[in-house]
Amino acid sequence: MSRLDSGKRANLPDSAFAYIDSRGRRRLPIHDESHVRNALARFGQVSFENDEARERARLRVLQAAKKYGIVPVGFITSQLQAERAYAELRATATDAATLPTGFVTLLMTDIEGSTTILDRLGERYRDLLNDVRGILRDGVKRCGGTEIDARADEFFAVFETAVNAIHAAIAVQRALSERSWPDDLKVCVRMGIHSGEPTLTDVGYIGMPVHAAARVCSAGHGGQIIVSGQTREATAGMLPNGIVLRTLGLHRLRGVPDAQELFQVEAPGLRSTFPPPNTGGRVSP
Numbered sequence: 001m002s003r004l005d006s007g008k009r010a011n012l013p014d015s016a017f018a019y020i021d022s023r024g025r026r027r028l029p030i031h032d033e034s035h036v037r038n039a040l041a042r043f044g045q046v047s048f049e050n051d052e053a054r055e056r057a058r059l060r061v062l063q064a065a066k067k068y069g070i071v072p073v074g075f076i077t078s079q080l081q082a083e084r085a086y087a088e089l090r091a092t093a094t095d096a097a098t099l100p101t102g103f104v105t106l107l108m109t110d111i112e113g114s115t116t117i118l119d120r121l122g123e124r125y126r127d128l129l130n131d132v133r134g135i136l137r138d139g140v141k142r143c144g145g146t147e148i149d150a151r152a153d154e155f156f157a158v159f160e161t162a163v164n165a166i167h168a169a170i171a172v173q174r175a176l177s178e179r180s181w182p183d184d185l186k187v188c189v190r191m192g193i194h195s196g197e198p199t200l201t202d203v204g205y206i207g208m209p210v211h212a213a214a215r216v217c218s219a220g221h222g223g224q225i226i227v228s229g230q231t232r233e234a235t236a237g238m239l240p241n242g243i244v245l246r247t248l249g250l251h252r253l254r255g256v257p258d259a260q261e262l263f264q265v266e267a268p269g270l271r272s273t274f275p276p277p278n279t280g281g282r283v284s285p
Contacts, residue, residue: 018064019057021049028057030064040065055126063122096204099146099158105165105195105231106205106213107145107157109136109172112188112222114153124182129153132187135175143168148204158205162195162227162234166243166265169193169225174269177223188222193265195231208256215253216262219277225265226277232263243267249282259283 009029014020016031018039027046028039039061048054111117111132118125133150140147140157143164148156159165169191181187194216196209212228220226232245239245245263252259262279266272276282 018060019046019048019053021053028061030061033068033070036061036064036068036070040070059123059126062118066119066122096200096202099148099200099205100160101200103195103197103234105159105162105193105234106198106209107140107155107159107165107169107191107193108213108217109155109189109191110217111153112190117185117187120183120185128182128185128187131179132176132189135179136172136189139168139172139175142171162193162231163238165193165231166225166227166235166239170243170265170267170270173223173225177269177271190217190220190222191225192217192220193225193227193231195228195234212253212256212260215256216260219251219253219262219279221274221278223271224274225270227263227265229261229263232261248277250284251277251279251281252283253279 009026012026012029012031014026016029017026018028018030020026028043029035030039043058043061046057048057111129117128121128132153133155136150136155136157137147140159143159144161145157145159145164145168148158150156157165157168159168173189173191176187176189179187192213192215194209194213196207196212198205198207198209216226216228226248227245235245244266246266248262248264250259250261262277264272264274
């Protein structure tokens with residue numbers, strides 16, 4: 001790719017750049033195929049003014065890649081990984097001082113196949129993501145939970161009781177299944193619920209319960225709600241008729257010392273058939 005000299009750069013319209021900062025400085029030219037490839041490679045080197053500016057620029061780069069027939073698999077994967085690493089265990093959406101302490105129940109979710117959906121929708125992905133988050137927030141709030149963080153396609157909430165967390169997850173899955181999505185896309189969210197005593201710091205929860213909740217979530221499939229053995233114990237005798245926790249067996253979760261028995265939430269209006277959990281297989285008792 002030939003270097004873009006100042007004269008040619010000045011003659012390009014603003015639409016030829018993925019990012020324009022508040023001072024009007026234009027970054028990441030995307031006016032032709034070679035510069036789009038360069039923007040994909042250099043995206044991580046740019047210092048954006050805020051997360052919203054970064055997200056807008058990312059969507060513009062992806063839209064340009066689609067225009068030129070570039071499949072940016074590595075770029076999308078690296079960006080999602082970077083966002084998840086940045087977001088891990090943070091409580092950016094809520095003042096940490098207001099979060100419950102002691103034995104709590106954590107709900108984590110993410111969108112199955114979000115990379116493919118992003119590639120298909122381009123800039124419209126933002127609207128879809130906002131719709132999913134709205135459904136999640138409504139379900140969590142109605143059941144007495146508190147949102148902790150929402151970053152990329154992930155959502156993190158806490159409940160003082162395990163029963164309320166399960167009710168929220170069921171309500172959200174039902175609402176998602178009834179919703180129609182652009183381009184006839186199938187949008188499915190996996191959910192993981194784990195109960196324990198995480199440590200609350202000034203930036204949110206940390207500790208093994210948070211890590212375990214994330215692993216329980218990643219074990220699931222879109223449309224599925226999986227809970228840990230600790231959550232099942234915390235709901236003993238308290239779930240209403242019609243809600244069943246069906247065992248999925250004993251599993252090893254990456255980074256969690258002891259094998260965990262996992263359970264699938266089954267209730268009217270929810271799918272009940274899924275592939276085995278994404279854990280590498282069951283463990284013999």
